[in-house]
Amino acid sequence: xxxxxxxxxxxxxxxxxxxxxxCSFTDSAIYNLQWFRQDPGKGLTSLLLIQSSxxxxxxxxxxxxxxxxxGRSTLYIAASQPGDSATYLCAVRFTGANxxxxxxxxxxxxxxx
Amino acid sequence: GAGVSQTPSNKxxxxxxxxxxxxxxxxxxTALYWYRQSLGxxxxxxxxxxxxxxxxxxxxxxxxxxxxxxxxxxxxxxIQRTERGDSAVYLCASSPGTGGxxxxxxxxxxxxxx
Numbered sequence: 001x002x003x004x005x006x007x008x009x010x011x012x013x014x015x016x017x018x019x020x021x022x023c024s025f026t027d028s029a030i031y032n033l034q035w036f037r038q039d040p041g042k043g044l045t046s047l048l049l050i051q052s053s054x055x056x057x058x059x060x061x062x063x064x065x066x067x068x069x070x071g072r073s074t075l076y077i078a079a080s081q082p083g084d085s086a087t088y089l090c091a092v093r094f095t096g097a098n099x100x101x102x103x104x105x106x107x108x109x110x111x112x113x
Numbered sequence: 114g115a116g117v118s119q120t121p122s123n124k125x126x127x128x129x130x131x132x133x134x135x136x137x138x139x140x141x142x143t144a145l146y147w148y149r150q151s152l153g154x155x156x157x158x159x160x161x162x163x164x165x166x167x168x169x170x171x172x173x174x175x176x177x178x179x180x181x182x183x184x185x186x187x188x189x190x191x192i193q194r195t196e197r198g199d200s201a202v203y204l205c206a207s208s209p210g211t212g213g214x215x216x217x218x219x220x221x222x223x224x225x226x227x
Contacts, residue, residue: 098168099169099211101158
């Protein structure tokens with residue numbers, strides 16, 4: 001079964017810390033992987049999209065890496081700020097999955113001032 | 114439009130009633146997806162349209178759920194005989210096609226069945 005796992009479910013860090021959010025997936029045959037941010041009671045905002053042929057993508061203080069062979073992706077957040085507090089979701093488009101995304105349960109991040 | 118628009122943002126309905134949830138995708142996006150998110154969970158796939166046709170409806174939980182996209186743009190998710198277990202946030206997303214594009218999600222409709 002194709003699954004996406006995000007551990008831990010919640011994380012609390014002091015402001016200014018560099019942090020890494022992990023995502024693992026069970027099948028290395030993927031088309032792409034997308035990281036989203038979700039604020040409480042809101043929809044999903046796309047952060048970064050990594051195609052299967054790519055190793056990483058960067059946007060501002062965010063960097064996402066992809067290692068298909070080990071079934072892992074990481075989202076690196078540099079110099080965290082209280083405004084980064086949200087739930088971060090990893091979603092994988094598996095090959096042959098007819099374009100649908102499989103999501104992890106998300107990591108709820110709290111950045112303390 | 115500039116983004117994916119979903120209406121209503123909130124819907125409270127009584128058990129047994131019929132509801133319709135609307136999604137207006139980004140103009141020109143041919144692919145449209147419906148997902149359902151329960152509290153504390155990641156979104157779960159319901160149905161995917163490419164143009165007017167449902168390319169994959171394998172995520173619809175049962176025959177009370179149905180979705181249409183008659184003109185290849187706006188889509189409506191229809192739920193008959195609602196049950197309390199249907200309470201969730203229903204998310205719609207669109208993408209330019211079925212290539213390596215990312216998704217753009219709407220803000221969702223929070224459905225509460227009382």
